[in-house]
Amino acid sequence: MVELTKEDLEQRLIRLRHHFHEYPELANHEVKTTATIKEVLTGWGIPILPTHLKTGVFAEIGHANGPTVALRADIDALPITETTGVDFASKIPGVMHACGHDTHIASLLGGAYLLKQKEAQLPGKIKLIFQLAEEDKEGALQVINDGQLNGVDAIIGFHNASNHPVGAVGIRAGITSGAIDKFKVTLVGVGTHASAPQNGRDPIAALGAEINAIQSIVSRNLDPFKAAVVSITHVTAGNTWNVLPQTAFFEGTVRTADKQVRRQIKARFLEIVNQVAKAYDIKAEIDWYAGDPSVDNDPRLTEIIRDETSKFAEIYDQQPALGSDDFACYQEKVPGVYVNIGNGGKVSPHNPNFTADDGLLITGATFFERNAIRLLTELNSKGSASRSDNESAAQQV
Ligand SMILES: [Zn+2]
Ligand SMILES: [Zn+2]
Incomplete structure (x- = not known):
C-alpha cells in the first residue's frame, strides 16, 4: 500500500470527489459509483464483503476480537440538472449530486485509508457502509435486510450542511431530524x-x-x-x-x-x-x-463524539430540522450518532445550484478515523469492564 501524506491524501480525495460528482447515479442505480469505490478500497488492500445488493459497498478493517463500529456514507444522486457551472459539474444530463453525497463517499474513503494505516493497533473492527439509495429512503432498510448491521455495536455518519463554515461540525444529542x-x-x-x-x-x-x-x-x-x-x-x-x-x-x-x-x-x-x-x-x-423515523442520537455516544471531534474541528450546536435521513433506520437497531459538517456553501441541498467546498473532505475523513478509534476504545473498555465483572462474579461463586 502506497503511503500518502495528509496533503497527498486530501488531493486524492478531491479528485475522487470530483469524479463522483461528474458521474452521478440515481438511487438503486449506483453501478459505476459502486465499482469505483471497490476499486479504490481494493487498491488500498481493504477487503470487500459479500452482499446480495446490486449496488453499495461493504468492507472491513481491523480485527474480530473486540467491538465493531460501522461508518456510513450514502452514495446516490438526484434527478436534477446541475446549473452551478463548476469545472467538475455533472456530465450526466438530468442527474446531479445535489445533496453532496459525493463528499460523503470521498470522506469515508479517506477515513478508510487512515484507519487501514493503523489497522494493527485497532482495538476492534471497522465496518464500512457505502449505502445505496438514501434519496428514495429505502437504502438503509436494504442494507439492514442484507444483514450488514449484524454484529455492529455502534454506527456513525455525517451529512454536509449548507450555511455553515467548511469543516465546522454540528452535533446534537437526541432527535435532530423529522x-x-x-x-x-x-x-x-x-x-x-x-x-x-x-x-x-x-x-x-x-x-x-x-x-x-x-x-x-x-x-x-x-x-x-x-x-x-x-x-x-x-x-x-x-x-x-x-x-x-x-x-x-x-x-x-x-x-x-x-x-x-x-x-x-x-x-x-x-x-x-x-x-x-x-x-x-x-x-x-x-x-x-x-417512512423513516427521526434521527435520534444516542446521548452517551454523542458526548464521546463531541469530545473527540472538538480536538480537531470547530463544533457548533446542530439545530433540529424536519428533513429526514434514513440513517435513522440504523439507529432503530444500534446506537448511533449522525452529525453535520459545514460545506461552506449558501445554497441548500436538492437545488440545481447547490455546491459544497472540497475543504470538508479532510475533516470528514478525520471525523471517521478519529471517532471510529475512540468509539472502539470506549466500547472495548466497557466490554472488558463487564467481562471482568463477570469473571469476579464467577470467582465468588
Ligand atoms: Zn438529499
Ligand atoms: Zn443527503
Missing part, C-alpha cells in the same frame, strides 16, 4: 351531470372540506410547543366542466419530531378524513405509508 410519513386518499362518490348534483355524491365538495379540516390538526390539536408539518401537495379531480366526477384524489406528507406527536397526527388524520367523508356521504380510501 420522521416522515406519506398519505394518499381517494374520495369515492357517485358521478353525475353537473346540473343534477342530487343524483350523485360529489367528491370535489368533500375534497375542499377535507383540505380545510386537515389543516386544523397542527393548528388546533397539537401542543404549540411541539413541531409538525402536514402538507397536502397534490390534488386531482374531474376532467371537464359539466360532469361531477366519481372520484377525487389528494396526497401529501407529514413530518414530525416527536414519536407521540407522530402517532397523534396519524390518528387524527384518519379520524378527520373518514368523518368528513361520512358527512358528505362518500367513501374515503386511505393509504398511509410510514
Whole structure:
C-alpha cells in the first residue's frame, strides 16, 4: 500500500470527489459509483464483503476480537440538472449530486485509508457502509435486510450542511431530524351531470372540506410547543366542466419530531378524513405509508463524539430540522450518532445550484478515523469492564 501524506491524501480525495460528482447515479442505480469505490478500497488492500445488493459497498478493517463500529456514507444522486457551472459539474444530463453525497463517499474513503494505516493497533473492527439509495429512503432498510448491521455495536455518519463554515461540525444529542410519513386518499362518490348534483355524491365538495379540516390538526390539536408539518401537495379531480366526477384524489406528507406527536397526527388524520367523508356521504380510501423515523442520537455516544471531534474541528450546536435521513433506520437497531459538517456553501441541498467546498473532505475523513478509534476504545473498555465483572462474579461463586 502506497503511503500518502495528509496533503497527498486530501488531493486524492478531491479528485475522487470530483469524479463522483461528474458521474452521478440515481438511487438503486449506483453501478459505476459502486465499482469505483471497490476499486479504490481494493487498491488500498481493504477487503470487500459479500452482499446480495446490486449496488453499495461493504468492507472491513481491523480485527474480530473486540467491538465493531460501522461508518456510513450514502452514495446516490438526484434527478436534477446541475446549473452551478463548476469545472467538475455533472456530465450526466438530468442527474446531479445535489445533496453532496459525493463528499460523503470521498470522506469515508479517506477515513478508510487512515484507519487501514493503523489497522494493527485497532482495538476492534471497522465496518464500512457505502449505502445505496438514501434519496428514495429505502437504502438503509436494504442494507439492514442484507444483514450488514449484524454484529455492529455502534454506527456513525455525517451529512454536509449548507450555511455553515467548511469543516465546522454540528452535533446534537437526541432527535435532530423529522420522521416522515406519506398519505394518499381517494374520495369515492357517485358521478353525475353537473346540473343534477342530487343524483350523485360529489367528491370535489368533500375534497375542499377535507383540505380545510386537515389543516386544523397542527393548528388546533397539537401542543404549540411541539413541531409538525402536514402538507397536502397534490390534488386531482374531474376532467371537464359539466360532469361531477366519481372520484377525487389528494396526497401529501407529514413530518414530525416527536414519536407521540407522530402517532397523534396519524390518528387524527384518519379520524378527520373518514368523518368528513361520512358527512358528505362518500367513501374515503386511505393509504398511509410510514417512512423513516427521526434521527435520534444516542446521548452517551454523542458526548464521546463531541469530545473527540472538538480536538480537531470547530463544533457548533446542530439545530433540529424536519428533513429526514434514513440513517435513522440504523439507529432503530444500534446506537448511533449522525452529525453535520459545514460545506461552506449558501445554497441548500436538492437545488440545481447547490455546491459544497472540497475543504470538508479532510475533516470528514478525520471525523471517521478519529471517532471510529475512540468509539472502539470506549466500547472495548466497557466490554472488558463487564467481562471482568463477570469473571469476579464467577470467582465468588
Ligand atoms: Zn438529499
Ligand atoms: Zn443527503
